[in-house]
Amino acid sequence: MSFPLCPFTDSRSNAAVNIQLFILMPDLGAEDVLTQGGKDIAFADYSPLWKNHRRLVHNSFTLFGEGSGKLQTIVQEAAEDLCEELRSCSGQSSDLSPVLMRAVTNVICRLVFSSSYQRNDPEFLTVMDYNDGIVQTIARGGLVDIFPWLRIFPNKDLKKLKQCVSVRDQLLHRKLLEHKMTLTPGEPRDLLDALLIGQMKGSGGEDDITEDHVLMTAAEAFGAGVETTSTTLLWTIAFLLHHPQVQERVHSELDECVGQARAPSLSDRSRLPLLDAVLCEVMRIRPVSPILIPHVAMQDTSLGGHSVPKGTRVLVNMWAIHHDPKHWDEPEQFRPERFLDASGRRVTPSSFLPFGAGPRVCVGESLARIELFLFASRLLQRFHFSVPPGASLPELQGRFGVVLQPQSYSVTVTPRH
Numbered sequence: 132m133s134f135p136l137c138p139f140t141d142s143r144s145n146a147a148v149n150i151q152l153f154i155l156m157p158d159l160g161a162e163d164v165l166t167q168g169g170k171d172i173a174f175a176d177y178s179p180l181w182k183n184h185r186r187l188v189h190n191s192f193t194l195f196g197e198g199s200g201k202l203q204t205i206v207q208e209a210a211e212d213l214c215e216e217l218r219s220c221s222g223q224s225s226d227l228s229p230v231l232m233r234a235v236t237n238v239i240c241r242l243v244f245s246s247s248y249q250r251n252d253p254e255f256l257t258v259m260d261y262n263d264g265i266v267q268t269i270a271r272g273g274l275v276d277i278f279p280w281l282r283i284f285p286n287k288d289l290k291k292l293k294q295c296v297s298v299r300d301q302l303l304h305r306k307l308l309e310h311k312m313t314l315t316p317g318e319p320r321d322l323l324d325a326l327l328i329g330q331m332k333g334s335g336g337e338d339d340i341t342e343d344h345v346l347m348t349a350a351e352a353f354g355a356g357v358e359t360t361s362t363t364l365l366w367t368i369a370f371l372l373h374h375p376q377v378q379e380r381v382h383s384e385l386d387e388c389v390g391q392a393r394a395p396s397l398s399d400r401s402r403l404p405l406l407d408a409v410l411c412e413v414m415r416i417r418p419v420s421p422i423l424i425p426h427v428a429m430q431d432t433s434l435g436g437h438s439v440p441k442g443t444r445v446l447v448n449m450w451a452i453h454h455d456p457k458h459w460d461e462p463e464q465f466r467p468e469r470f471l472d473a474s475g476r477r478v479t480p481s482s483f484l485p486f487g488a489g490p491r492v493c494v495g496e497s498l499a500r501i502e503l504f505l506f507a508s509r510l511l512q513r514f515h516f517s518v519p520p521g522a523s524l525p526e527l528q529g530r531f532g533v534v535l536q537p538q539s540y541s542v543t544v545t546p547r548h
């Protein structure tokens with residue numbers, strides 16, 4: 132029997148459960164440096180403290196998300212800046228990656244500590260610089276520390292990582308102090324405020340978060356929220372270059388349902404099912420996190436007939452789930468229609484899990500979906516994307532950095548109106 136293999140690991144999945152099992156090995160350092168030994172959410176062990184911490188973050192994303200419209204305003208403004216930047220290089224061959232990265236980083240800066248930056252603001256350049264340093268050193272290390280069975284993290288990368296993390300922590304610490312001095316309990320302005328209020332409300336129990344948890348959560352919003360979202364947008368444009376007829380249909384949908392006079396808003400989402408389906412199909416065919424984040428068995432158990440001793444590191448092979456021919460007809464084909472029913476309404480197949488599932492499902496899922504929709508809809512409302520004359524179509528194989536990303540490619544951006 133053959134199984135859909137994730138090309139980015141060398142392990143065969145078990146088709147019944149699509150899970151890969153590894154014996155837990157000692158951690159090697161980078162994860163500790165990044166998170167002060169698990170004071171974030173993603174790498175913290177399951178515990179009452181982690182539950183409380185995650186709840187605080189989830190509640191603040193909900194507060195700023197669909198309900199209040201604050202996040203919509205932040206993303207729409209960032210999308211406007213992005214469009215202006217693209218307009219200035221229209222007709223030229225461009226690499227979208229740094230432009231998208233800047234736009235998404237700016238959203239996270241506003242959401243986390245309410246700073247809104249111009250492109251060349253020195254503080255913004257510092258943020259971009261240390262984030263890039265962290266991403267590059269981790270990617271070069273082959274994710275060894277996050278996936279520690281791979282190999283020892285090279286020392287020079289660990290040194291560079293420590294430098295970047297130190298600059299990051301100094302900046303976040305300064306923001307934290309400024310926030311403490313201007314905080315109004317009951318009126319959180321951003322994620323830092325919401326976490327500080329959560330910390331102040333602690334009852335002195337074992338689930339109280341500390342100031343270090345507040346700092347590491349702020350840091351994690353960048354680590355988990357920038358590369359994932361900007362890379363998904365990059366994949367979206369790459370697939371639309373390969374499928375120009377799909378791009379045309381998305382343009383028509385936007386013209387009919389939104390027009391040109393105003394920016395798309397979240398209330399348009401249900402009226403733009405094709406665009407929504409394109410984003411889903413991109414996350415199915417190229418999940419940026421194809422083996423999620425490693426999980427650990429908390430007790431002896433079994434999965435699909437394999438015994439799983441307590442402490443086993445468990446990897447969920449999302450790549451295999453998203454490419455399993457039992458669930459997806461011709462899984463290698465890019466077909467947004469999979470996510471539409473016969474009357475064109477959006478549907479969600481049960482084997483579609485780009486944000487994971489269960490208690491450790493991505494805590495930024497709703498935030499990410501809002502960003503993806505608002506950025507993609509505004510970009511496609513205003514621009515046509517094409518392959519520059521003489522250039523090749525983007526390579527769709529992908530490469531594994533911190534996330535699964537496309538090889539760099541160039542695109543010509545042409546204003547539509």
Ligand code: HEM
Pocket residue numbers: 172173174185351352353355356357359360363419420423424425485486487488490491492493494495496498499
């Ligand atoms: C397209 C964008 C994104 C994708 C595809 C994505 C995907 C994922 C996946 C697959 C996981 C692991 C789930 C598991 O192991 O079971 C995860 C976890 C996580 N994500 Fe995201 N993510 C995205 C954006 C974001 C954003 C914007 C944030 C926050 C600003 C965020 C914060 C987190 C955190 C904190 C965790 C760890 C959750 C926990 O362990 O409880 N993510 N994400």
